[in-house]
Amino acid sequence: MQEATLLVEIGTEELPPKSLKNLSEAFAQNLAQQLADSSLPCGDVRCFATPRRLAIQIAKVAAQQADQVVEKRGPSVDVAFDADGKPTKAAEGWARSNGITVDQAERLTTDKGEWLLYKAEVKGQPLAELLPGFVQRALEQLPVAKPMRWGNGTVHFIRPVHTVTLMHGDQLIPGEVLGIASNNHLLGHRFHCPQGTQLTHADAYEDTLEKAWVVADFAKRRTRIEEGIASQAKQAKGKVRRDDDLLDEVTALVEWPVALTASFDKSFLDVPKEPLIVTMKDDQRYFPLEDDQGQLLPHFVFITNIESKDAAQIVLGNERVVRPRLADAQFFYESDKKMPLADRVAALDNVLFQKKLGSIKDKSDRIAEVAAGIANMLGSDEAVAQRAGYLSKADLVSQMVLEFPETQGVMGMHYARHDNEPKGVPEAIYEHYLPRFSGDILPQTIPGCAVALADKLDSLVGIFGIGQVPKGDRDPFALRRAAIGLLRIIVEKDLPLDLTDLVKLSRESFGEVLTSSSVDEDVVEFLLGRFRPWYQEQGISVDVIQAVLARRPTAPVDFDQRVRAVASFRQLPEAEALAAANKRVANILAKLDSPVASKIDSGLLSASEEFTLVKALEEAELRANDALKHNNYTGALKALAALQKPVDEFFDNVMVNADDTAVRENRQAILQRLRELFLQIADISVLN
The missing domain is CATH 1.10.3210 (Hypothetical protein af1432)
Incomplete structure (x- = not known):
């Protein structure tokens, strides 16, 4: 079956920069999922995003679905025929819905009986017939909060659409998406290549746009911006504080990024750097420069979307733009300093909290x-x-x-x-x-x-x-x-x-x-x-957190120490058996109608496993209590982990609910003591 690269591009007006990455990734995921659901084999998926386009390139996409054999099971033979062997209405209705007669049905034999069966060969549909619908649905599923309508049409999308390109290899796939017919014309850079360009092969998409002054790959464009900023900062003997959100936003605003450096009057540095940085970043999408001590320099790097023959004019224009904003910050700062901060508190009476x-x-x-x-x-x-x-x-x-x-x-x-x-x-x-x-x-x-x-x-x-x-x-x-x-x-x-x-x-x-x-x-x-x-x-797993929550420690540091200790204990080889034993003990004690004795009577011990467990409890309690004096919950649980073997042997060889009331209650007291030792830290019975 013929395979080739599939290219889908939607050319638009400028897309919202803060949501561009999410839109691109969602579009690619939606389309790839539809191809997979329709049994159209494909290879690696790449998504492209610029201010004026969303595009997807998928390798090794089949030109047609594979033929399939569809099996439809009908009623059982017992239900399909009456006592005289004639087809029932149920069988005839099923056969009619599949376009056959009951006599034409095959039989399916299983260990549960015999059934009527219809097998039909379904021819695979060509990609060209399916793709426009797939793309339309993929776009409709995008997380678009406020779609818009343009012109006289009724089509809705996040921005007006100008071009749609659907190509499989070197073949243009005809069809209509969002009211636009597919063609191989791509939007070029708005200024450097306003006439656009023609795509001759899906594999040539990225290179074709590069020649039209468009870096289509978001990550490559971002890397080019980072490198440009670093180069400009080095020349200005400054550093740029990393801001991934700003980098993503600027990457989503340009198709051909060029980094330049501009300056502002040093007098503005008398203003605290924070408002200056806010106005440069948030209002203008600039990258402020700092020295090695973190002090603001009177320079900033900005990204322009054009390769200008006279870059100095662009620099000058940006310096003119930022000057009034910095002057505003300077004015506010000087004005605010005239009134002591304490004198402003009274004005807060006019600001509602709730x-x-x-x-x-x-x-x-x-x-x-x-x-x-x-x-x-x-x-x-x-x-x-x-x-x-x-x-x-x-x-x-x-x-x-x-x-x-x-x-x-x-x-x-x-x-x-x-x-x-x-x-x-x-x-x-x-x-x-x-x-x-x-x-x-x-x-x-x-x-x-x-x-x-x-x-x-x-x-x-x-x-x-x-x-x-x-x-x-x-x-x-x-x-x-x-x-x-x-x-x-x-x-x-x-x-x-x-x-x-x-x-x-x-x-x-x-x-x-x-x-x-x-x-x-x-x-x-x-x-x-x-x-x-x-x-x-x-x-940290939920059961570890629940084990500590069951004890409800209200000092956060103490809570944290317990969680860390239980998480560490959970990794020990003894943990699973001790958690199960605690669960068993909790169930036994929960069923008792009367309080358990607070002390263990050594005179009522008879089985060797009882003596061993009580001695182990006493030793573990000493070590655990010594650790707990220093809030060493990890050490305490490690001490209690030594109880695993004697606890298992106790349950394997000792009948807790003995006929003798005194013996039974004494064994319950042993279990209560075991339970209380662990409950000093957490309820490990809830561990999975």
């Missing part, structure tokens, strides 16, 4: 109170934490943050330094927003940790306290993110804090505002529940 929970000023007051309490728990300076908490949101009403919201916190830090706030306060103001996202850095100072925890607790306790618990995907106050951030700070900074104490401290700061009577329990349970997705991201 209708039932008051203003941002109310929230700041609560954060200050709780941060001081947490600092006290940690043996840190309460005054620094209290002051940082009080000022933590003040920059929200500054001109700079109103214009550049991304700079909240960091501008508060700069303004606090300008106001000569006490040492530690500026840093804590910045750090209280950390971590802002998964994998983000954590606060480095104890006051910063205290204010960050107070802020997150305020949102959690406040929103839970008025009954607005996150449900499904709805989490308008980002409480799940706040919870994970809170746990990360405590665990990764090794802070000796308990969730119960923290939630109580935060709840008391609200006075009589909260309406839920179970807010403490609800928030603690919510926080404990966040451990599961957090640890799962780290590759």
Whole structure:
């Protein structure tokens, strides 16, 4: 069967840059899946994406489906014929639906009986007949939030479509997709090759576009941009801080990338670098340059989509564009410095946090109170934490943050330094927003940790306290993110804090505002529940997490130590048998109607396996308790792992439910002691 490379390209107006990669990958996956489902063999799949096209190149695609034999089983022979051997209505109806008579049906014999069978040979359809429909459906399945319509037609897509190319080898496949007939005309670079180009073979797609000033491969274009930026930065004696999201976005904006360097007035460097970087990156898609110490240089690299004969004019144009934005940042900074940060706190009364929970000023007051309490728990300076908490949101009403919201916190830090706030306060103001996202850095100072925890607790306790618990995907106050951030700070900074104490401290700061009577329990349970997705991201199995959750330790550091210990224990050869034994013990004890004796009576021991197990329990308990004094859960579980053999021998040779009541209850006490030893750490009976 003839095989050749398949090329599908959709030429469009400029596609949304932030979704280009996802659109391209989804398009390729959708089309490849349809080919596979239709029994059309194919080889490697490559996807291409530029601002003006989505394309797929698939190797070794068959020109036609293979012929197939379809078998359709009918009713059993007992049902298909009556007592006189004549076909029943069921048999005749089945035969008629397949276009045959009952006499023409074959027989299928299995160990369960005999059945009527129809075999039909289905001719494979040509790729040319199937492909337009496949492409249409693949495009319709793309994750397009807001499709648009253009011209007088009724066709919808993310952007207007100009060209459709369907080629198998050197053969153009006719057909229509999104209302556009297939042809071999490709859009070239908008300026360098506005007339476009002709594709003569599917294998020549990438090279053909390269000659039309288009780098079709997203990854190659991205690499060319990275290399261009690095070269320009080296010439300017600077460095570019890596930003993969910005790189992807710029790659999605150009088809023929050219890197150039521009400059701005050094006077702008008197402004903190963060707002300058924000305006260069977010507004202009520029790559700011820094020196080896991380200080901003008065230069930036930008990517243009044209090979200009007079690059200096392009540089000059970009310098003109960025100057007013930098001047705005400079103006806001100088204006903001005229008012002390502390004087802005009163204005927070006009900014609503939540209708039932008051203003941002109310929230700041609560954060200050709780941060001081947490600092006290940690043996840190309460005054620094209290002051940082009080000022933590003040920059929200500054001109700079109103214009550049991304700079909240960091501008508060700069303004606090300008106001000569006490040492530690500026840093804590910045750090209280950390971590802002998964994998983000954590606060480095104890006051910063205290204010960050107070802020997150305020949102959690406040929103839970008025009954607005996150449900499904709805989490308008980002409480799940706040919870994970809170746990990360405590665990990764090794802070000796308990969730119960923290939630109580935060709840008391609200006075009589909260309406839920179970807010403490609800928030603690919510926080404990966040451990599961957090640890799962780290590759820890669910049963390990559940084993620790069953004991409900509310100190996050302690919780983490137990999880790590159980995960390590789970790898031991003794773990499986001991988990099964604990499960058996738990089931036995759960069925008892009366409490188990607290002590084991050695006088009631008779079987040698009983003596051995009790002695092993005593020895393991000594070693485990010694480890537990230092919260060494891993060492304690290793000590208890030595119980595997005596426990197995006990269950193999000793009848727990003996006829003698005293003996039975004493053996139950042995099991209870075994169970309690493990429960000091986790419930390993839930391990799979």
